[in-house]
Amino acid sequence: MKKTLSILLALVLAMGLLAGCDGGGKKTENNGDDIAPNSVTAEAQGEQPGDDDFLPADQVKVGFITLHDENSTYDLNFINAAKAACENLGISEDNYLIRTNIPEGQECYDTACDLADAGCNIIFADSFGHEDFMIQAAKEFPDVQFCHATGTKAHTEGLPNYHNAFASIYEGRYLAGVAAGMKLNEMIENGDIKEDEAKIGYVGAFTYAEVISGYTSFFLGARSICPSATMEVTFTGSWYDETAEKEGANTLIHDGCVLISQHADSMGAPTACETAGVPNVSYNGSTVSACPNTFIVSSRIDWTPYYEYAISAVAAGEEIDVDYTGTISTESVVLTEVNEQAAAPGTAEKIAEVRQQLIDEQVYVFDTSKFTVDGKTLDSYMADVDTDANFEGDTEVISDGYFHESEYRSAPYFDLRIDGITLKDEKF
């Protein structure tokens, strides 16, 4: 037993040495054909010292942690942004490490620490459930910056090297809602539906603030164009469950919804719409190739600006925002191309017009004069901004006539149940 082991060990060590000898070559593009020099040995060679006190941007070493790999649309969005940001900043492939398929458990802590060991100056994680484990790692490596997308705890944790980020995706949802409203109006004009039949269906994951904020802003966008619009929402209890999302969409269509949108990561709802011939407003990216007849437009978060901002801040030795909220103006919130085949005429122009109004702050998504809760207009609301076990409101978020979403922390906290939206299935 021992003998075999020692022979094996010796063999592998010998291989390691061999590999070490031919290391140090230049890193070529990894398109599958070239022989890529081993990054392990390259890591050990250290970086050239910069001329200044701070690191040149292209010498920052960056680590990325993702929940799944590129087969998930959610993670693909992060992976693409990571690669784009590193390329834009001139960071070579040796200097950024992407760890995929990291579950929301101790593995996340282990991986974050491992990346820090490997010399990363800044480490990003992409999934909500990674947060606590990133915090744990951040406490252990005070000199490394830890950035967590979609998390909620940075502003209460008080760690100088732990940061949250999100984007004002509600603005993107609002614009997508405008496209939906245009489509509803077109259907009413064509006589396909009556005015009071303009019901939107929405497939959500959980009754989580991020989802509530998403469908509410989408609905407000649609209603700003089609005043008679109503909405019905169902929840699947999972961020990714193709069957449940498909079933959810079918149930909504059966209930008389004439347009569907979703906040869940699979192709379930879009394909159900394509089969039923019901227009769909998508999320996370274009689904036009699979749904050429029903896809209208999609909103998504582009993480590239945040990655570039945070990495540049590390390079310059500057502090990273505790909570960073990317906006339409920073190009963090983007819409895909409008699919002319399914969208109402003039949709793209209308989106551009409203987009400008949002940027100029002529229009606010959560304008309190535009919605009611239990028949009343709100002039005050305490939102649960600080995450703790008792879900109580702790921060006043309504002032100047609108709900200040993603200002007191980056992750959404809009959780009002406004009139005009019925929730079908609130158990999640």
Add this chain to the structure above:
Amino acid sequence: MSKRKALTWYQAWGIRLIAIVAALVVCAVITSLTTGLNPIEVYATMFAGAFGTTRRMWILGKEVAILLCISLALTPAFRMRFWNLGGEGQILIGALGTAACMIVLGDTLPNVILIPVSIIAAIGCGAVWALIPALCKAKWNTNETLFTLMMNYVATQLVAYYVIVWEVPKGSGKIGIINQSTEAGWLPVIAGNRYLLNILCVAIMTIGMYIYLTYSKHGYEISVVGESVATARYVGIKVGWTIIRTLMLSGAICGFTGYLLVAGTDHTLTTTLAGGQGFTAVMVAWLAKFNPLGMVLSSLLLIFLGRGAGEIATAFSLNQSFGDILTGVILFFIIGSEFFISYKLHFRGSGHKDKDVPETSPNSVTSGTSDGQDSENSKEKREDSANV
């Protein structure tokens, strides 16, 4: 083909070594053909991924400990030919018991009391989860494979339910780290390393299980029931009671694994906490022929391959599936080598005829349980037999 007489240990290990070398060669060919990478670099990267730094060694140790612990749990049942495929569910239910104690009692009990209470809860939950199929097997001779398998789904759904009950913040579907600020119910960090205690616990259990199975009366009864129920009855062993007792032990250890995961390392509860290891452990146990000491090696091998595969994915921007293909090939050769240890091949003219393949042939059972074995393997199989 004929059954061999027992080989000396060095002959057996010689065959295994040849299999590993052959596997590495085949993997090297696949690597250079499909990716164009230098296979030696890939192997070096795998090795670095598993052993490269002190931290990686500890992570490896922690993961080996957990996988080994589950394998230890399954072994007594397997020796009895009771196919406990419910490890996954028994772990989850043990984890649920632990998490319940930590969340509900975390503020009221000091750690000195909370930790034993959680351990008892975890062990009890796991034991009950295994007891249900065992009772039905002993009373009505139900199919334990299906029964334990289905209990996994029940456990997963129960955990899913309680995750929603205890979620923070509301609606997120995540519990997060339990008692992160107070560390109530957490296993203490000893000698400055947070994984050492887990590893020690499992090391002690490994030796204990070895002694229990090899030297105790219970261990003997388990073997007899496994060989032949009729014989066991004849010599006066209470078969029903042996099944129930052994399964409760099996479930209790699985429950304890759940405890180690929640209180020792992860400090959270998710439906994917066990991560399929309840099934991987089946292969670990088979590879080691149900010898607890051998399982140290087989679990080390599997975890090494897994960690190495992850490192390849990062270092060469390959999908993790590529590492899994290599893992599948290596496992195939290792499992296949057991065939050559048990059987001798005779070429045409030597006069021998095939003999029966015993039903416990590790080749036939394990190949179905390893997840990495896909079409790649059947190709290898053909090459393999062609070489012979």
